[in-house]
Amino acid sequence: MTTNTSVIGKPEIRKDAAFKATGKAQYTADLQPEHAAYAVLVRSPHHHADILSIDKTLALQQPGVIAVITAEDIPGLKTFGLIPDQPALAINVVRHIGEPVVLVVAADKASAQSAASKVVVEYKKLNAVLDPIEALIDPSPLVHPAGNLLAQFNVESGDLDSGFSKADIVFEETFTTQRVAPAYMEMETSLASYHPDGTISVWVSSQEPFIDRARIAAALNLEVEKVHVLSTVIGGAFGGKEDSSLAIITAIAAWITKGTVRMVNNRSESFVAHPKRHPVKIHLKIGAMNDGTIIALDGKVWLNTGAYASYGPAVGSLLTEMVAGPYNIPNVTIETKVIYTHTPYSGAMRGFGSPQAHFAIESAMDMLAERLNIDAVEIRRKNILQTGDTLPTRVHLNETALGLEPILQHASAAVARLRKVKAKPGKHSGVGLALAMQSMGLGNGIPDNSNHRLEWLPDGRVLIHLGVPDLGQGLVTVAEQITAEALGLPFEQVVSSPFNTHTVLNGGVVCASRMTYLVGNAMIAGAKHLIQELIDQAATLLNQPKDQITYACGRITLPDGNTLSASEFTSRAAEQGNPILVEASACFPYPEATTPQHLPIGLPHVKFLFGAQVARVEVDAELGIVEVTDLVAIHDPGKVINRLGAEGQIEGGVVMGIGYALYEDMSLKSNDQWINCFTEYLLPTSLDVPINLEVQMLEYPEGDGPYGAKGLAEICTVPTAPAITNAVYNAIGVRVKDLPITPEKLYQASQTHIGNHQDTTESKR
């Protein structure tokens, strides 16, 4: 490939950017077909209650009302989910505040809302359990009949007792994290249109449109081919648009009313009725030698998964895999319990258990370092994973871990640099470090593939029929750049089609930091097919031997040295009704010989991402306020495909991590109301972002990644919170073991500590 055609690594401008900047981009809620009805949900006001009766009479008499729908009206399967425990509309019982109970369809939004207020649901309140530890104590109210322990994972390696008996120091700590919302700017929304031929089209803002299709088909008792799921522009997802039920409900409304129905959640509905990051309690017992070498780790984890399973068990399993962090610890036992409670359900969210695990282990690393009087960088250097090491899952690490040591070196330099910065008058400054690892892919035993098509258009451009939607992160741009590179075409010559399950192959779920790897490898494989098809066409048309025709950069070269543009053949192929169209597929490799098979489905993962973040904070101890002044994010995404996009992912991930550390907490604000709006649930604003947010990307190529690329989307939010809590400790000597670091917590804690830690910046380490 000549360098002037190389598009890998370049900051190509995403093709939808101008469209979005001008307001022309149409998100699902912007689709407003004439005569579309509007549906709203009547939701549970109770944590836990029996539904004694539902009276639709008054609602049905309201002007504009088209239908009032309850669970019994659903023609097919009434529940959904990986573990299908979640009703689309409540059946006899509600298990969390905000659970959908009655679906009201009317001519317009105001009529629907007015009629919804006239639906009379009679409840009998039942005892609820909101705390996962209490939920395991008999007799606790049961969330589901089979018991409140939804799933349990155990990972063991080495000999824990022997490890602890040899340790010079053993200590135990407990960490807790809060429930947080993905808080994508575009709330859940869907538009469904019934067709008289017995098919239905459903526009969704979703990460898993093929799964939505299957669930809609099941709910409507239809063959999947009769359900078309489409995406327009998607306004962010971060995991929360996996397992989001609005598409199913909108489809039910359209199907029953034989019409077109729109639904758009408001923000409070988005908070209470769609997936969250799990609140977690993690207890760590660590045994180490005096030189800082950790030789034993006993971890116990409790996840509050809420009222429905969603992806809770999968989050629990991945969290289990991450409890030991990026460290080589010979004797490890981890036990994780995923527990039902009567709270809004938790599921997938960026990091998928890894942020919680790293908050615990990375806090504990600093605590151990202090006990042993070892530098925070040095104690990590002693313990970090190396190529060839074995994880607690018995996975042998390959070159995927090459970047970790250089990442730590860069982090060490950032720590040294930031420690020299003096605090503003009246503030205490501190510097903190955290490492992180994050798996890529769905894990062993789960089909982990992705399928697409590539088409060479008559005009010589290449069209990607991408089997997945772009969530906003820039996936389409990555696919186009890799395809352009593989074909030697300019970036502008590769375009993508809108997502529609009817016209694309199944690209799988957009999640698990897997898309650059999978889509990229699929595009490279597909490009090879395209070139071969082109050469075959040319050979046939020109009556030339195909093995003497070569392709480069959009042109073929004939045996006599003459070159012709690809479009000469692609246009002829299209005229003959036989366009050059190939399948492009890739899968994650879990070779049986090297992938441990003793764990439950989804475990283990075999490829990992690594990173580190260094935070400098200034703390106003009197007000309890933490300002993150500097944050250095060091990541190894493998070869960077698009520099602008990669930097943007990291910057966004860091700021999401700052929200996790300092502000966000979806807790109860009264006995029967969750925090559900942005005046109470504080997202970071432009004023809360570090003035110096520095991104460093170390590009250690993944051997079988597309042009060496790995992934990035999740890990960049994983180390942020522990880097900040470690920095706060460094500043004022207050160890926050319970996220977020609110001013109240910090103020109270600092009152007892501050006298002993006046200038901690230099002395602590």
Added chain:
Amino acid sequence: MNKLTVHFTLNQQSIRLETLAARSLLDVLREDFALTGAKDSCGGDGECGACTILLDGEAVNACLVLISQVEGRHVLTIEGLTPDGSLHPIQNAYVQAGAIQCGYCTPGMVMATKALLDHTPQPDETQIREALAGNLCRCTGYTKIVQAVQFAATELHHDN
């Protein structure tokens, strides 16, 4: 329900609108004029800035403006930023800086930027961050948005 007639200027065009009184400007823009560039991300509570438009040159949340309040006033939406729909230097700066990911906050951000640069053509970084503090973004971490505003300020300054 109360109806009223409102006269205002929308993207340089004179409008006479008969409508229910209890409607927000955001609903009117999106539903009656199909101007869907202004978004709702907080449920109409003025918490997110995604519906930012200019009302007599000031950045406001259209969800918090009742339609009766626009009588005799000038409303500028993202769709009216340039007469022919081409990229305004502010929009171009957002595109070039990589300040757009999912793009849902972008129209509101761009309009808030327009108000800032109209009043303060060469803002410092703190002024930029303060001017955008009412506009939430979950994707970008704001870093490239702040850079975009700086690019736009430079570009507009050169144009003048």
